[in-house]
Amino acid sequence: MNIISSGLLMPTIAVLLLLLALSVLELGGVLVEAFMERRKMNVNVPDLVGTFQGKDAGEIMNEIEHSRLFRRQKTALGEMIKHKSLPTVSRQALARRLLAGEELHYARITNRTDLVARLGPMLGLMATLIPLGPGMIALGQGDTKTLADSLLTAFDATVTGLAAAGIAFAISRLRKRWYEDYVSSLEAIMESLLEVFAREQRIKEQEAPDGRRG
Incomplete structure (x- = not known):
């Protein structure tokens, strides 16, 4: 068991460093998202939904394209408009x-930092406990240098794991709040589109018998 645990020390430290690097990269990504994307999105959903009333599909699509929605939101709404002739249930x-x-899509993004937030403390604890065994043996033999090196490795591993987990946890919480807002806005706009399409369909159904009678 001692051989196995000792052999796990270097891989554990390597993974810890990888997790810390991933956290730093994700931090850069969330800063870009905050200052480049979120700052551009300033959509008043009720006002946008109000512009749909009394307009056909082409005019609604034009309103969406010229809005400050995200590209993914515009694409999803475009799919809805493209298939507006489907039956209501469809x-x-x-x-x-x-x-x-x-x-x-958004869950995949937040899962990365969620994984780091969970693995960081666990791997940090592993890399903390593994060197303590040789350190205790060195203490019994009066080898203070080996003990000091073991304790230094253990403390560094703990700090690295907690730092990676802390950064990742903060990023996950922030992004989840953003993405919940994105999805709720998209859902509200889609419900409005469904209502507009249903009203158009009812009007066509009412006009069809009149046309046949004429």
């Missing part, structure tokens, strides 16, 4: 599928 199913796809 349109609703498509809306649910598009929303689920957006939620899955």
Whole structure:
């Protein structure tokens, strides 16, 4: 067991350093997202939904394209408009599928930092405990240098693991709050589109008998 645990020390430290590097990269990514993307998005959803009333699909798509929604949101809404001639139940199913796809996309992003937040403390603890065994043996033999090296490795591993986990946890919490807002806004706009399409369909159904009678 001592051989196995000793052999795990270097791989554990390597993974810890990798997790810390990933946390720093994700931190850079979230800063870019905050200052480049979120700052550009300033959409008043009720006002945007209000512009859909009384307009056809082409005009609604034009409103969406010229809004400050994100590209992914515009793409999802474009799919809804492209398939507006589907039956009501099929349109609703498509809306649910598009929303689920957006939620899955954002979940994949937050899962990366969630994984770092969970693995960081565990691997930090492993890399803390492994050197303590040789350190205790060195203490019994009066070898203070080996003990000091073991304690230094243990403390450094703890700090590295907690730093990576702390950064990743903060990023996950922030992004989840952002993405929940994105998805809820998209859901509200999709519900409005479904209502507009349903009203258009009712009007066509009411006009069809009149046309046949004429």
